[in-house]
Amino acid sequence: NAGVTQTPKFQVLKTGQSMTLQCAQDMNHNSMYWYRQDPGMGLRLIYYSASEGTTDKGEVPNGYNVSRLNKREFSLRLESAAPSQTSVYFCASCFARSYEQYFGPGTRLTVT
Amino acid sequence: SQQGEEDPQALSIQEGENATMNCSYKTSINNLQWYRQNSGRGLVHLILIRSNEREKHSGRLRVTLDTSKKSSSLLITASRAADTASYFCATDWEGKSTFGDGTTLTVKP
Numbered sequence: 001n002a003g004v005t006q007t008p009k010f011q012v013l014k015t016g017q018s019m020t021l022q023c024a025q026d027m028n029h030n031s032m033y034w035y036r037q038d039p040g041m042g043l044r045l046i047y048y049s050a051s052e053g054t055t056d057k058g059e060v061p062n063g064y065n066v067s068r069l070n071k072r073e074f075s076l077r078l079e080s081a082a083p084s085q086t087s088v089y090f091c092a093s094c095f096a097r098s099y100e101q102y103f104g105p106g107t108r109l110t111v112t
Numbered sequence: 113s114q115q116g117e118e119d120p121q122a123l124s125i126q127e128g129e130n131a132t133m134n135c136s137y138k139t140s141i142n143n144l145q146w147y148r149q150n151s152g153r154g155l156v157h158l159i160l161i162r163s164n165e166r167e168k169h170s171g172r173l174r175v176t177l178d179t180s181k182k183s184s185s186l187l188i189t190a191s192r193a194a195d196t197a198s199y200f201c202a203t204d205w206e207g208k209s210t211f212g213d214g215t216t217l218t219v220k221p
Contacts, residue, residue, distance in 0.1 A: 031207070033209070041213050041214075042200055042211035042212050042214055043200070043211040044211070045209065058208065090154055090155070097204075097206070097207030098142045098207060099160075100160050101145075105154050106153070106154055
């Protein structure tokens with residue numbers, strides 16, 4: 001099992017460009033999450049999907065959109081990137097709410 | 113705003129010593145989890161303690177939870193150089209996890 005995979009690993013964008021971060025899990029988990037981690041800080045929840053077909057905002061959703069494409073895949077889209085979105089983005093999944101989460105390796109995004 | 117706050121922010125010990133990290137939070141929780149992050153990597157789950165539990169063990173890890181004080185502690189016994197990492201607590205409420213800013217642990221050989 002690959003666990004949680006994320007693509008790309010690194011990305012550099014210019015201000016105003018758009019991109020989609022991809023996340024997939026092969027553990028048959030119901031819930032999936034997108035976090036961002038800024039230097040020296042913990043993770044902040046952007047969006048989550050408690051189950052296939054549902055998505056909800058987290059702590060810092062502005063500037064982002066998500067799609068739960070199917071049970072395996074959960075994508076994060078930046079429509080118009082800003083320098084404040086420079087961060088490391090982590091996707092995570094878990095069997096159900098309040099269970100342990102499994103994290104992907106992260107995507108390092110730089111917006112210039 | 114962050115719910116969990118870890119203390120201390122940084123901890124440096126010698127191999128073989130015990131390391132204790134604390135986490136305080138502000139509101140209700142369903143459970144509390146501890147994660148480890150090695151530099152530049154994703155988080156790895158260590159242990160989950162439910163709101164009706166007071167103590168839990170896993171190998172060299174011991175976690176306590178005091179809901180009356182809204183605090184938790186993580187004890188790593190007989191530390192090893194490989195334990196060098198950042199440790200985060202995460203509080204769960206209604207399906208959402210909120211992470212603290214972490215404790216950076218350095219274990220010197």
